[in-house]
Amino acid sequence: MLFIILKTRMYGIKGTLLALFCSILSVYSFCREASLHIQKDKTPLAAYLKPCVVTEPSSGLEGIDCIYVINLDKRPDKWERVSGIFREQGLKINRMSAINGWELAGETLRELSGPYPVRLKGGEYGCLLSHLSVLKDAHQRGFQRIWVCEDDIEILESIQHIPLLIRQLEKYDADWDVFYTDCRPRLIWKGQLIHTIPPHYTPRPDERCDHPADYLKTEEVFPDVIKIGYRTGTTSMIISRKGMEKLINYFTHIYVWSQIDLDMHFVPGIREYSSKKDLVSNLLESTSDVLNEVDESHLPQESKEAFWNRYQLTLCQYNLEKSEISLRSYLKLYQQFPDRAEPLYHLALFYRQSQNFLLGFLFSKLGKEIPLPKDSEKSEPWIYQWGLKLEYALCAYHLGKSEEFRKTAQQLLAIENLPKETRAHILELFSANFSSHSGPCPKQGSS
Secondary structure (H helix, E strand, O other), X not given: OHHHHHHHHHHHHHHHHHHHHHHHHHHHHHHHHHOOOOOOOOOHHHHHXXXXXXOOOOOOOOOOOEEEEEEOOOOHHHHHHHHHHHHHOOOOOEEEEOOOHHHOOHHHHHHHHOOOOOOOOXXXXXXXXXXXXXXXXXXXXXXXXXXXXXXXEEEOOOOOHHHHHHHHHHHHOOOOOEEXXXXXXEEEEOOEEXXXXXXXXXXXXXXXXXXXXXXXXXXXXXXXXXXXXXXXXXXXXXXXXXXXXXXXXXXXXXXXXXXXXXXXXXXXXXXXXXXOOOOEEEOOOOOOOOOOOOOHHHOOOOOHHHHHHHHHHHHHHHHHHOOHHHHHHHHHHHHHOOOOOHHHHHHHHHHHHOOOHHHHHHHHHHHOOOOOOOOHHHOOHHHHHHHHXXXXXXXXXXXXXXXXXXXXXXXXXXXXXXXXXXXXXXXXXXXXXXXXXXXXOOOOOOO
């Protein structure tokens, strides 16, 4: 008001009206520029959404109508694992047969991208279309609140925390749209568990955004929930009906520019929250089907002799130096020969002995699934038979992963050529933790 009075005194009524008109016009122009990328009519994206099959419309979790789990047809292993997790929790889930973006034709990707270049990986297009297919299905079925998961989740806290936090959130903000069940995606960096740092968002050429720092601001609305403006990851989200409507309306009226886990934060009026601690988050040892689609048949294959020579050289280097450089040599060797488990064994052994049990667990888990090479002369069979299983069992024991330890210990004790000292150690750990409530000890092979 003071501004208007001063303007009136300086320029008169006509000058003031002109100044106000220019100010309003500038704001209007900014708002129009900010939404230029949102089309009046639906874009081709809407035509590529996929129907969902819902066999369990009731989740079994208070306040959640339905649980959808997105899973590629080519990954039945991930579906078996995640369905077992929910079964143990007494919850009912529905499998959404994910859209494999790597199989989309180049012409389709160009159509989805419209005036923009094709910037994303195939899996990122598939991820976007799969999530939007779930939202469309849930909205059409009249669900008020759904839980959307990807197949690489890990439950870290009691599931019952989720209904409690949702009830508190409803009281604070009845118009909330999205609630993430973790703080941010997790990863291992330099041997430590950290949360990802959201990458810088590059807006579309015709998109105007606020200052990037504004989106990174968070606000603790009550002890266990924070209000957010930007993050990465769509591993596990609770979405309200209003949130479904906003996301569907936005993504079916834009051309694809960035990944869904980045672009969704720029939906007009979106209200997002997340748990302050990780309740359900990404499985650390999982590999991404969104980012990885490697046809190993096209990779150059080197001889077994080449591997064996480099392996022996790396062993000598490590025994002499025991440095990070020699550790990286093991990792590089595995990357060059992904069908060989010896480098992974030595990495797992090093990290277990360094009491970094999580990294030891991850490397041994990866290695123990690799089969023994047909030419055993240029290999160390014991590593494949029991060495990596031993590292996996010991790391699982120290991490408190009781079920993983139990199963692997039983496998180890059934191996006839397991060294006596190793057998005695595993039997001692197994007996101390399971004999009192798990019946007799597992059958042992002869020493």
